[in-house]
Amino acid sequence: MSLVIALRTGRVAHSNSSSLVAPAGSVIQARGYAAPVKAAKKVSSKFRPNAGKENDKKNRGGRDPGLFRPMPPNALTHPVFQSEYRSELKLPVYRPETLTSSAAAKALAFPRDDSRALKAFGLPTNILVDYLLLSTPCSVVRQVTVDVLDQLDKAAQSSSQNTRLVFTGQPGCGKSYLMLQAVQYAIQKEWLTLYIPRGINLVNSSTPYAYDARTQTYGQPAYAQQLLKRFADVNAALLQSLTVQSSYPFDEREVQNGAPIMDLINVGVEFQHQAPTVLNALFDELAKQTKYPVLLAVDDFQALYCMSQYRDPFYRAIKAYHLMLPRALLEFASGKRKFARGAFLGALSSQNTTFRAPLELIESLGLPPNGPTNPYVPRQPELIEYAKGLKNFVVPERLTVDEAASIFELWQQSKALHFPRGDELFLSKYTEASGNAREFVEKGLLQTVAM
Secondary structure: OOHHHHHHHOHHHHOOHHHHOOOOOOOOOOOHHHOOOOOOOOOOOOOOOOOOOHHHHHHHOOOOHHHHOOOOHHHOOOHHHHOOOOOOOOOOEOOHHHOOHHHOOEEEEOOOOOOHHHHHHOOOHHHHHHHHHOOOOEEEEOHHHHHHHHHHHHHOOOOHHHOEEEEEOOOOOOHHHHHHHHHHHHHHOOOEEEEEOOHHHHOOOOOOOEEEOOOOEEEOHHHHHHHHHHHHHHOHHHHOOOEOOOOEEOOOOEEOOOOEHHHHHHHHHHOHHHHHHHHHHHHHHHHHOOOOOEEEEEEOHHHHHOEEEEEOOOOOEEEHHHEHHHHHHHHHHHOOOOOOOEEEEEEOOOOOOOOOOOHHHHHHHOOOOOOOOOOOOOOOHHHHHHOOOOEEEEOOOOOOHHHHHHHHHHHHHOOOOOOOOOHHHHHHHHHHOOOOHHHHHHHHHHHOOOO
């Protein structure tokens, strides 16, 4: 038995004391955990990284910022610095009196005093990208532009039921630009204008919605509130002289008959949950008044006829015409509701394949169907009713040579192109795009050029 076991069992008490003495030269090893742990002494480091540099900083003085400061523009006079400088385009101003047949194939700049409409209502994505590259918001007037503006002049004195146009054509032919030109023209001609550049946002479940038991539709309070703000901002001067022709008792405030129409709009702006109801009431007031013509323009118009991406409490898809705002737009498009003076404009888009034009709308406009069809393919009666009476306004598929030349000069003057201009290069890019406006700009001028 070892000494350690003997100590644990207590048998060492009966053994001789001499047996506990370790023989000479032997070492008894104790367990490590039984030994007390001594704290290590902290030794401060003697390394001083900045020792002796205080005097160097004093002797050196302050840091010279001139080495890191950009040179002022007036000092960059050498031509190498001016080659890529984007100066503001000097173009004729887009005015109603200049928009005649003689202005076709000419580039015109939108006036600055009316450019707030571009910021308030927004722009389609493709036009927004173009204006980020161009130094001045502008567009090229085409002959089809003059034809649309003539239609608006006739509609200024008649009901909107007589002028319900839908811009159709090949992708990239310029339908969105044509609608923007019509909106700018109407604003300058003192029309009450409501422009929705991205109609897909009404049905793609990108805004909150709530069910309204009174109308049995789904309202979109946040979107309606923003639309009221934008409409009031763009048409502020004209709205000052209009009054409501009915009383509207809201929970928060009552708008009496004869009150300024801005009082009605302010209820929807201040109280978001009332915005859908206020917007619907605003449509009724605009339909009654006869002082100003009204233009209602919707891009991505085909999305209003598609199934929305919203869901009901049973997680079933909600149809677009069960949403309050899309239903109101469809009622004005179909003529179920109308303005005493004004017009309705819509533009089809095929960029987003999720919201393609349905068969009911295609047949109403007389367009070729997207796929095989026959009389046994089911059609929705509601969509057929909402598509009745729409007039197909075809936008030319190709630019003329003069129109394409104006676009080429416009991008060249803006110094967005990094190659020398020439007739051979222009004709080659025009031929590659087959005259299509979007293909000519995006793939012909901006993407296929070696930088």
